[in-house]
């Protein structure tokens with residue numbers, strides 16, 4: 001069977017290789033493991049809660065309808081950091097294709113975390129489609145405004161924790177020239193460095209990165225992850241380093257920051273706004289590619 005469902009999670013296994021699989025928790029519709037021919041591609045904290053008691057620390061948590069904390073919008077500002085999708089149990093909608101194995105999950109206000117839905121009482125429908133290729137993982141989102149009268153304002157982001165060998169040997173490429181908001185310095189500037197390197201906590205929101213820019217994670221000169229984006233113009237790069245990791249109870253081991261980097265494609269610099277009846281779609285594609293410096 002290429003798709004197996006339990007009460008709490010769904011596993012897709014590729015028909016050509018049983019060591020290529022993806023595991024998705026119904027809580028948050030969070031991908032928490034993606035193995036490619038036996039090699040884990042995503043970082044997961046050993047203290048991550050997989051029991052629905054808090055969002056998963058690792059894998060691919062889904063950020064909706066707000067990235068970080070919103071301070072301006074009457075309703076979004078009431079939600080906790082990163083919204084309500086990652087702390088709601090999604091409905092498994094079933095398999096939509098046999099090869100590559102593809103499944104869907106759904107969320108709407110009737111299913112979402114009731115405490116948070118009270119704070120953000122909007123009508124919406126989310127459909128997440130997860131496709132496991134023999135050499136890729138595609139996560140596709142459709143957001144629809146199901147209200148007959150109110151606009152729907154939101155952010156979307158795939159909060160992808162990529163597994164790496166050593167952060168000090170890791171570079172992230174093809175973000176050069178993009179304007180960014182540096183959450184550490186709390187200021188905006190244009191990144192003129194040829195690549196992003198990591199020597200301390202780094203938390204940057206790159207804005208309006210051209211869609212044809214492939215974001216590559218490079219380990220000692222070799223590209224180990226390539227991230228392609230559709231309709232996700234902003235890219236967050238994050239590594240918590242020593243002090244921030246210490247402060248996160250569910251971040252273990254404490255030196256685990258050395259083996260992870262978050263590259264998070266999203267639409268977070270501004271809010272998207274859908275009129276009643278409208279839908280919006282976007283995807284993230286994780287795969288392997290040749291080294292491709294598109295800009296230096």
Ligand code: BG6
Nearest residue numbers: 081082159183203204236238264
């Ligand atoms: C990143 C943010 O996307 O998520 C960081 O840029 C934040 O500022 C990080 O610390 C983790 O957030 P959380 O809510 O999962 O601890």
